[in-house]
Amino acid sequence: MINIIILDDHPLVRQGIRTIVSSSPLIHVLGEAASTREALRLLEQSKPDLILVDLNLGSDNGLDMIQEVRRAGHTCKFMILTSSITRSELQLAQSQQIEGICLKEAFPEDLIYAIEVVSRGRKYYDPDLMSSFMEDNTSADQENVLSDLTPKELEVLLALGKGFSNKEIANALYITEFTVKKHVSQVLAKLDLSDRTQAALYALSKGLVQFELQR
Numbered sequence: 001m002i003n004i005i006i007l008d009d010h011p012l013v014r015q016g017i018r019t020i021v022s023s024s025p026l027i028h029v030l031g032e033a034a035s036t037r038e039a040l041r042l043l044e045q046s047k048p049d050l051i052l053v054d055l056n057l058g059s060d061n062g063l064d065m066i067q068e069v070r071r072a073g074h075t076c077k078f079m080i081l082t083s084s085i086t087r088s089e090l091q092l093a094q095s096q097q098i099e100g101i102c103l104k105e106a107f108p109e110d111l112i113y114a115i116e117v118v119s120r121g122r123k124y125y126d127p128d129l130m131s132s133f134m135e136d137n138t139s140a141d142q143e144n145v146l147s148d149l150t151p152k153e154l155e156v157l158l159a160l161g162k163g164f165s166n167k168e169i170a171n172a173l174y175i176t177e178f179t180v181k182k183h184v185s186q187v188l189a190k191l192d193l194s195d196r197t198q199a200a201l202y203a204l205s206k207g208l209v210q211f212e213l214q215r
Contacts, residue, residue, distance in 0.1 A: 002119045005046065006032045007039045007065070008054040008081070013104070017052060017081070020108040027115060036065040043069065048076050049119060050099075055082035055089065063092055064197065067163060070096075077118055081111075085129065088205030095204055096163075100124040146206070148190045156183040160196055161203025 004027060008014045014032045021027045030046040033039035035057060043051070051069075053062040066078050079100035080093060093101060100118040102111055103126050114124040149157065152173070159169040166180045173180075184196060193199050 002027045002115060003030050003049045005030055005039060005042055005048045005051045007051055009034050009057045020111055021115065024112045036060045039065065043074060050077045050079060050115065052079050052081045055080050055085060063089065066098060067096060079114065079118055088201035091204040092201055101129060102126050103129055149187065153183050153187050156180065157187050157199060157203050158208055160199045161208055163200060
């Protein structure tokens, strides 16, 4: 039996997902949550095998929720269930080793199949979704956009792409947390980004983290 939790901020969507997955004798819905807070409480209570996570949860973000859960030491699997996903969000999901991504437009049998695949320890990324993200960014475009960053600011951006906290960045670069905050602010301003999550997504979308790791 595959025990799951459904996390989506729309009641009708949750009910629809429950109806679909409950048609499988192999899947048991432990509960539903409308927010990250509700999901964390339900997670502690029920210990699911898998959580279906909506990417956009109003003021919350599904990727942030997954990262928070994993940092807390929970070992359940995750599947993002979304109507749309950007290239940078997809790359961030891949970097976090998220087990599955399924579009809400998928057929009911495809969703059930995806859950069963993930429960067996394999990954499932919607084929239609993946085919739409085959084109790579050119290195020339990347260099033009990043030309205003100082070497230290670029290092901070790379660290953000790896999901590092300010304290972790400070330790890695041998600078103070105050200096890290200044660099983060400069990076956001120069790249016209609103927060560190967008900066992380930007770094991943440009392939900066993968490039840095291969050097």
